[in-house]
Amino acid sequence: MSNQPISLRQALDSFDALWSPRIVTHVNDYDVRIAKVEGEHIWHAHDDTDEFFLVLDGELHISLREPEGERTVLLRQGAVFTVPAGTEHKPYAPSGAAILMFEPTGTPTVGDRHDEIPRPRGRDDRTHPRCVSGQTEVGAPTGGLAATQA
Numbered sequence: 001m002s003n004q005p006i007s008l009r010q011a012l013d014s015f016d017a018l019w020s021p022r023i024v025t026h027v028n029d030y031d032v033r034i035a036k037v038e039g040e041h042i043w044h045a046h047d048d049t050d051e052f053f054l055v056l057d058g059e060l061h062i063s064l065r066e067p068e069g070e071r072t073v074l075l076r077q078g079a080v081f082t083v084p085a086g087t088e089h090k091p092y093a094p095s096g097a098a099i100l101m102f103e104p105t106g107t108p109t110v111g112d113r114h115d116e117i118p119r120p121r122g123r124d125d126r127t128h129p130r131c132v133s134g135q136t137e138v139g140a141p142t143g144g145l146a147a148t149q150a
Helices: 008-013
Strands: 022-027 030-040 051-066 069-076 080-083 088-104
Touching: 008 022, 008 030, 069 080
Parallel strands: none
Antiparallel strands: 022 030, 030 088, 051 069, 051 080, 051 088
């Protein structure tokens, strides 16, 4: 882990891939991940963990399937929201956004249950984020979802 400050702006500027989170640091057993997003992700759920979202830039919509029915929350720049464990959700950003997430290390970005993942075009299909803070690579960039933007 880096013992130097990490610029989120520089980390975001270091990649262009959409829906492909990068690890910027770790907090205990959690990854702090950043991502550029635009268009739709897929419906998915993390059975055993909550998922924390902070919008750094733009707006993020998160559709939720809850026992009371389906609803969508809108997160503007600076807003945070936690999706409870086991809740099916689908993030989307019609105009693009930059987000920060906290998730237990090793959590797949597509959750434990999910809709079919669109096949990538010219990219690999790994589901764990890459580290961008100068640390050893923790995984590979998330693939498979950028194809929904084409």
